[in-house]
Amino acid sequence: MEKKSFFSSANLSRISIAADLVIPFALYYAMVNQSNIIAWILLGIVVMTRLVLVITSK
Amino acid sequence: MEINLFTWLLAAGPIILFLIVMLGFKWGGSRAGALSWLVTVVVALLFFGANFDLVAYTYIKAFFLSLDVLLIIWTALFLFILTEQAGTITKIGSWLTDLTTDKAMQGIFLGWLFPSFLQGMGGFGVPVAVAAPLLVSTGFNPIQALVMSSIGHAWGVTFGSMASSFQSLMAVTNLPGELLAPATSLILGILAFVSGLLVTYVADGFKGLKSAFLTTTLISAILAGGQYLLSTSGLWIIAVTVPALVALIVTYLIIDLRRSSKTPSQISQKDLLLSFLPYVILVSLTLVFNLVGWFKTTLSQVKFALIFPEISTSLGDVTAAGPGRAIRLLTHPGFIIFLSAMITYLVFNLAGILKKTDLTVIFKRTGKSSISTTISILTMVGIATIMSHTQMTEILALGISRAFGRTVFPLASPFIGALGAFITGSNSNSNVLFAALQMRTAELLGLSVPVILAAQTAGGAMGSMMAPAKVILGCATVGLGNKEGEVIGKILVYGVGLVLLTGILVMVINGYGIF
Numbered sequence: 072m073e074k075k076s077f078f079s080s081a082n083l084s085r086i087s088i089a090a091d092l093v094i095p096f097a098l099y100y101a102m103v104n105q106s107n108i109i110a111w112i113l114l115g116i117v118v119m120t121r122l123v124l125v126i127t128s129k
Numbered sequence: 130m131e132i133n134l135f136t137w138l139l140a141a142g143p144i145i146l147f148l149i150v151m152l153g154f155k156w157g158g159s160r161a162g163a164l165s166w167l168v169t170v171v172v173a174l175l176f177f178g179a180n181f182d183l184v185a186y187t188y189i190k191a192f193f194l195s196l197d198v199l200l201i202i203w204t205a206l207f208l209f210i211l212t213e214q215a216g217t218i219t220k221i222g223s224w225l226t227d228l229t230t231d232k233a234m235q236g237i238f239l240g241w242l243f244p245s246f247l248q249g250m251g252g253f254g255v256p257v258a259v260a261a262p263l264l265v266s267t268g269f270n271p272i273q274a275l276v277m278s279s280i281g282h283a284w285g286v287t288f289g290s291m292a293s294s295f296q297s298l299m300a301v302t303n304l305p306g307e308l309l310a311p312a313t314s315l316i317l318g319i320l321a322f323v324s325g326l327l328v329t330y331v332a333d334g335f336k337g338l339k340s341a342f343l344t345t346t347l348i349s350a351i352l353a354g355g356q357y358l359l360s361t362s363g364l365w366i367i368a369v370t371v372p373a374l375v376a377l378i379v380t381y382l383i384i385d386l387r388r389s390s391k392t393p394s395q396i397s398q399k400d401l402l403l404s405f406l407p408y409v410i411l412v413s414l415t416l417v418f419n420l421v422g423w424f425k426t427t428l429s430q431v432k433f434a435l436i437f438p439e440i441s442t443s444l445g446d447v448t449a450a451g452p453g454r455a456i457r458l459l460t461h462p463g464f465i466i467f468l469s470a471m472i473t474y475l476v477f478n479l480a481g482i483l484k485k486t487d488l489t490v491i492f493k494r495t496g497k498s499s500i501s502t503t504i505s506i507l508t509m510v511g512i513a514t515i516m517s518h519t520q521m522t523e524i525l526a527l528g529i530s531r532a533f534g535r536t537v538f539p540l541a542s543p544f545i546g547a548l549g550a551f552i553t554g555s556n557s558n559s560n561v562l563f564a565a566l567q568m569r570t571a572e573l574l575g576l577s578v579p580v581i582l583a584a585q586t587a588g589g590a591m592g593s594m595m596a597p598a599k600v601i602l603g604c605a606t607v608g609l610g611n612k613e614g615e616v617i618g619k620i621l622v623y624g625v626g627l628v629l630l631t632g633i634l635v636m637v638i639n640g641y642g643i644f
Contacts, residue, residue, distance in 0.1 A: 084159065084500045091507050095192035099435055102185055114185050118170075121163040121508070128160035 080128050087120045130177070130444055130520050137528040139176050140521040143169040143512055144562065151553070158553050159501045162508030169512045169521075177519035178442030184515070186440050191514040193435065193454045194300045195507045198557060200456075200463030201293040201366075202502055207495045208407060208470040209251035214491050215482045217404035218247070222263045224396040224404075225377075229384045232269075233341035236332025237348065238384070239264050240277030241325050242377050245289075245352070248282040249370030250408065252290035254554070256282040257603040271607035272616055273331055279594040279603065279620050281328045283627070284321035285369035286556045286590035287313060288356060291462050292365040294556035297506075298586050300454060301513055301564045304578070310360040312583035312644045314368070316634050318353025320587060320627060325349050327623055344383060351376045366462040367415050370408060403480060411469040418465050428459035440518055448518050505553065509561045517565050526569035535574045539639045540632035542567060542581050543588025547628045550592035554599055559589035580644050584635040588628050595624040 094113050101110040130136055138145075147165040150156040156164075173179035212218050225238050243263070244256035257278045264274035287294045295313070299306050325345040329337040355372025359365065396404075418424050434455035440448040458464060474491075477483040516522045533541050545567065549559025564585055571581035593599065597617060604613050638644065 081500070084504060087159075087163075088500060088503055088507075091192065091504075095189045098185055099189050102182070102189070103438075110185055111181070114181070114188065117188060118167065121167055124163045124504070125160055125167070128157065128163075 083120075083123055083127050087124050090116055090120045130524065132524055132527050136176075136524055139172055140516070140524040141528075142172055143516070144525075147512075147562075148548075157501055157505075158555075158558065159504035159508070162505045162512070166508040166511045166515075169515050173515050173519045173521065177521055178444035178446065179515070179519055180443065183440050183442060183518055186437055187514040187518050188511060189435070190437065190453050191511040192507065193456065194514065195510040197300045197454055197456055197461075198293055198297045198510075198561075199503060199506055200461055201291045201296055201466065202506070202557070203495065203499055204463040204466035204470065205251055205291045205293065206499055207491065208411070208466055208473070209255060210494045210498070211470050211474060211477075211483075211491050212250075212404075212407055214487055214494075215477050217407070217482075218259055220396050220400050220404045222259060224401055226263055226267050227395060228381065229388070231340075231384075231387075232333035233329045233337030234344070234380070234384055235264070235267050235269075236277055236328045236337065237325065237341060237344060238377070238380055239267065240269075240274070240332060241281035241328040242348070242373055242380060244278045244282035245285045245321075245369060246373035246377060248285040248289035249367070249373050250289075250291075250411075252286065252293075254599045254602040257599060258606045261603050261607050265607050269332070271609050272612075272619060274607055275600070275603045275609070275616050276619050276623065277328050277331050279600070280324050280331070280623050280627075283590050283594040283624075284317050284324050284352070285356075285373065286593050287317060287586045288360055288365050288368040289370075290557075291466055292360075292368065294560055294586060294589065295360075295365050296462070297557040297560040298564050298582060301510070301561055302568050302578075302582060303454075304568075304582070306365055307361070307363065309579050309582055310365060311357070312577070312579045312638065313586055314353075314357040314360045315638070315643075316583050316587045316631060317590065318349075318356055319634060320591070320631065321352045321356070322346070322349035323627065323630060325352075344380070348376045348380060351379060364415060364419055366465070367412055371412055374405075374408060374412075403477070403482065406476060407469060407473040410472050411466065414465050414469050415462075418460055425460065429457045431459045432457040442519055444520065446518070446520055502555070505555075505558055506561065509553075509558055513561055513565055522565050522569055526566050526573055529566070530570045530573040535576065538570065538574055539576065539581070539584065539635040542570075542584035542635060543591070543628050543631040546585040546588030547592025547595075547624075550589040551596050554593065554596035556586060556589035556593045559592065560586055576639055577642070577644050580635060580639050583644075584631060587631045591624055591627045591631060595620050 094117055098113045143165045146168055147161050150161045170184055225243055239260055244260040247256040247259055260278040261274040265271055329341040352372045356368045359368040432455045434452045436452050439450040545563050546559050549562045550556050567581050567585040568578055571578045600617050601613050604616055
């Protein structure tokens, strides 16, 4: 039986949605509390997930 | 910032890119949206004075704007898949098929009203996918069936799918539904009448058009009048479902009166009642939540909104501090739809139609079906939010207003909406992409904002019927998997005509200063 890759298009879409559902809340609290490093990391994750989505989607 | 061709192209860049990758490279909405969002961020940072704070806060704002629309899309899809899993949609269709052999009346019933009713509840290409095979089973050829069901449901796209497209229009423009509903429902009401006439023409030529003219006029009055009354009363989530349901009942009575021999339907009365139950529950709950004072005042107090600080660019654009989009969880249409779906599930479970394990299947199918739409909406709202917080939307709108001018823009406006829907396959996405731009252009030209936004969403509704994504889905259901091009060609003739008619209506309404 062919094993499905974890990095399949469907899985990456799910990860992207999961990030988009959680990160806005965390990012908001990082921004209002001026936790700049955390905010940079969180927004970096968003950029990365979208970049991966562009590269790997069919 | 100075407005010239270079700055205009920079501002239009993300949208142009979105169009190129979707049309030219056949990318899906989620992939194209993700790339365009990344490009928007880069362009905003390099050329429009954006900074880290602006990108972060617009991302958060866009999430809450999207959530307002997504809650409806997710729950409407959940309810639709639940009824599909229960087999009630097929039962309604079979019952309708047994009624008459008159081609024009079959067209009205299965090609116009039934897909409109389905659009009111769900949309997402389902009205064509469900109605077209039923039309084929009654003797129409597959292309005829696809053309009829595509034209037939388009008028109901804006207030259909529990008004998710209308909700996105409100979310992006931040204007109240009460302001937008009158012009929108007037234009869509007229389009409903013309769509009905076109369906009878496709069904049975001029003979059908002539024989069913009075019925079409009567039904149009129910659809247009019902939609206008409900949407202007704040009940937009049922502004297509209820009129379409009433129209189906009235048409049934007309057919029943004309019938000489009455053969009983294969669907039992109990099955029929159970099939319509989800919609009865939804309509009842919507009325209770919107019209009973206690529900409205008490439950609407449960709300969620974030306060945002002032956001500015290095070019001097300032967005004032204030609350973001408030989500009233217990009176949100999404909550009402979900409640209706869960009550329906309990009844279906007690009646033995759905098993306990079906609920997991329905949740899984809903999750799977909504992935692409969710990413598309999130990224496109993100693009629109960044553009409106920098000068990008402003520059784009100024360029368009200079190019078209006050006289021609009302005619061009629905074509912009239609283009957005044609590419993305969705009226909601088109509104997210272009509504802010249309609003700003209308303001700059001194045109009525509600009328131009009505043109945007009505154009989007008409454009969505021509969208390749929807046509491909429809073709697959009637065995025309390799003839999408031919079908799109046929639908385009009617679709472009309807968008042009929308433009003419907008010019007339605007000329007379009705809204």
